[in-house]
Amino acid sequence: MKPIVSEGAEARIYRTELYGRRILVKRREPKRYRIKELDSSIREYRTRREATALARARSSGASVPRLVGVGRYDLYIEEIKGKTLSSALGIGSGATREAGVQLAILHNAGIAHGDFTPANLILSGKRVYVIDFGLSSLTTGSEERALDLLLMKRQLSRAEYSSFIRAYRSNAAEGNETLARLREVEERGRYQKRTLSNI
Amino acid sequence: MLVLGIESSAHTFGAGVVEAGKVLSNKKAMYEIGTSGMIPKKVAEHHILNANEVIASALSGAGVSVADIEGIAYTKGPGIGSCLQIGQLAAKTLAKKLGIPIVPVNHGIGHIEIARIMANLADPVALYVSGGNSQILKIDAHGKAHYRVLGETFDIGIGNMLDNFARAAGLNPAWGSSVERQAQGGSYISMPYTVKGMDFSFTGILTHAQRQLKLHTKRDVCFSLQETSFSMLCEATERALLLTRSDEICVCGGVAQNSRLKEMLAIVAKDHGARIGYAANEFNADNGAMIAFVGERMLSRGIKASLSKCTIEQRYRIDSAEVVR
Numbered sequence: 147m148k149p150i151v152s153e154g155a156e157a158r159i160y161r162t163e164l165y166g167r168r169i170l171v172k173r174r175e176p177k178r179y180r181i182k183e184l185d186s187s188i189r190e191y192r193t194r195r196e197a198t199a200l201a202r203a204r205s206s207g208a209s210v211p212r213l214v215g216v217g218r219y220d221l222y223i224e225e226i227k228g229k230t231l232s233s234a235l236g237i238g239s240g241a242t243r244e245a246g247v248q249l250a251i252l253h254n255a256g257i258a259h260g261d262f263t264p265a266n267l268i269l270s271g272k273r274v275y276v277i278d279f280g281l282s283s284l285t286t287g288s289e290e291r292a293l294d295l296l297l298m299k300r301q302l303s304r305a306e307y308s309s310f311i312r313a314y315r316s317n318a319a320e321g322n323e324t325l326a327r328l329r330e331v332e333e334r335g336r337y338q339k340r341t342l343s344n345i
Numbered sequence: 346m347l348v349l350g351i352e353s354s355a356h357t358f359g360a361g362v363v364e365a366g367k368v369l370s371n372k373k374a375m376y377e378i379g380t381s382g383m384i385p386k387k388v389a390e391h392h393i394l395n396a397n398e399v400i401a402s403a404l405s406g407a408g409v410s411v412a413d414i415e416g417i418a419y420t421k422g423p424g425i426g427s428c429l430q431i432g433q434l435a436a437k438t439l440a441k442k443l444g445i446p447i448v449p450v451n452h453g454i455g456h457i458e459i460a461r462i463m464a465n466l467a468d469p470v471a472l473y474v475s476g477g478n479s480q481i482l483k484i485d486a487h488g489k490a491h492y493r494v495l496g497e498t499f500d501i502g503i504g505n506m507l508d509n510f511a512r513a514a515g516l517n518p519a520w521g522s523s524v525e526r527q528a529q530g531g532s533y534i535s536m537p538y539t540v541k542g543m544d545f546s547f548t549g550i551l552t553h554a555q556r557q558l559k560l561h562t563k564r565d566v567c568f569s570l571q572e573t574s575f576s577m578l579c580e581a582t583e584r585a586l587l588l589t590r591s592d593e594i595c596v597c598g599g600v601a602q603n604s605r606l607k608e609m610l611a612i613v614a615k616d617h618g619a620r621i622g623y624a625a626n627e628f629n630a631d632n633g634a635m636i637a638f639v640g641e642r643m644l645s646r647g648i649k650a651s652l653s654k655c656t657i658e659q660r661y662r663i664d665s666a667e668v669v670r
Contacts, residue, residue: 177579177580178612179610180572180579180609181533181576184533184538184576187535188538260541281542
């Protein structure tokens with residue numbers, strides 16, 4: 147397969163061509179520490195769950211990459227050209243506002259992203275695309291939704307977060323419930339010292 | 346500096362003597378958990394009855410007399426209040442009588458630091474797995490050094506899960522050793538697998554495994570429970586390794602005595618060009634030497650506490666304790 151674009155704990159992303167179009171392949175590689183039966187069932191389940199989340203997000207009108215195909219352990223995805231929000235922060239509140247709108251669309255569709263950070267948001271033109279649904283869940287309660295907000299709160303500046311959360315609140319159907327849950331989550335001691343940005 | 350360490354946070358009353366980073370003795374008495382688990386009052390009684398003898402044998406094992414001790418360290422927490430109090434009382438009494446400095450130590454830091462230094466690791470991702478705790482940590486380089494919790498259990502510690510299951514299966518509970526022996530040659534049945542980022546949960550798999558005992562052989566359930574829960578730990582550890590770009594894994598705590606867990610983590614390490622390290626089993630089980638070990642490093646830097654500050658704290662978070670390196 148073609149060169150590796152990135153390597154995460156769970157999957158590798160390759161670049162390839164399909165019918166003349168450049169696409170990405172997200173492949174969940176086997177883990178040698180797990181016994182085979184367990185390993186393949188986890189990889190298969192997560193691949194299918196991610197495909198479902200991506201497809202549902204797209205049909206709900208969220209800006210997400212187009213899903214081109216699904217293999218047993220592979221997702222074939224359209225490549226989004228642009229800059230991640232983590233590398234483009236400080237560029238004004240337009241992008242963070244759009245991120246708030248996108249998250250509201252996902253939550254309204256019953257999808258919690260699970261890793262909603264600026265590194266998984268791509269600014270492409272005026273649109274903000276949400277990528278990497280590898281940790282998403284489709285049976286969402288307010289807890290999962292609140293955790294999506296918490297990740298952004300930890301990583302954005304106060305001004306950026308304020309434009310993000312305003313847009314989220316005015317677009318999310320259960321915004322008030324989720325924000326109440328966020329306050330609850332933040333009050334739990336164990337989350338107070340756990341930002342990842344300063345490891 | 347000759348330091349006596351006293352550990353009493355759970356079922357073990359331990360005393361160890363350390364000097365210049367060398368363990369001179371490590372003695373313990375362990376409360377028999379049996380089928381009813383740990384009853385705080387009874388465990389405390391056990392510690393009261395055994396404290397003197399364990400401390401005396403630690404001293405004689407090290408070939409020193411009580412007058413030779415230059416500092417005392419004891420476990421401040423986390424742990425069971427009534428149990429912690431016994432070690433605290435013994436430590437404060439000795440410190441006052443001998444007129445020597447005393448320092449409270451975080452139990453988890455004891456486990457990690459003795460394993461880290463004995464295995465000669467510099468700055469590892471630490472997987473700390475015991476009855477009460479299951480966490481993934483790394484030293485935070487910002488400001489005063491302390492362990493940052495990268496991931497941890499949402500509910501119970503993996504050791505607690507294995508012990509509870511062992512009791513339900515009529516096995517002798519102890520850091521999964523009985524489950525490990527039973528698991529030999531088993532075949533896989535599906536179990537709940539719960540990892541969220543670097544966090545994990547064990548209550549779901551415990552309930553599921555207990556129910557499976559009616560449907561499958563004990564061997565198959567033990568095998569599947571062990572493989573699934575250890576895979577969860579490995580996945581979270583692997584994620585932490587990549588995220589922190591570390592090239593060392595340190596596994597410690599009571600469940601680190603399990604050889605299948607160490608074997609799986611060694612594969613994680615190998616696949617990422619990292620090194621894995623751990624202490625001898627004697628130091629993975631709760632013990633006094635690890636408390637003395639950390640205590641000596643603190644005391645020799647002048648970190649000590651007045652007797653009125655020598656408290657206990659049942660929920661003493663590891664990330665709120667300073668680490669002396």
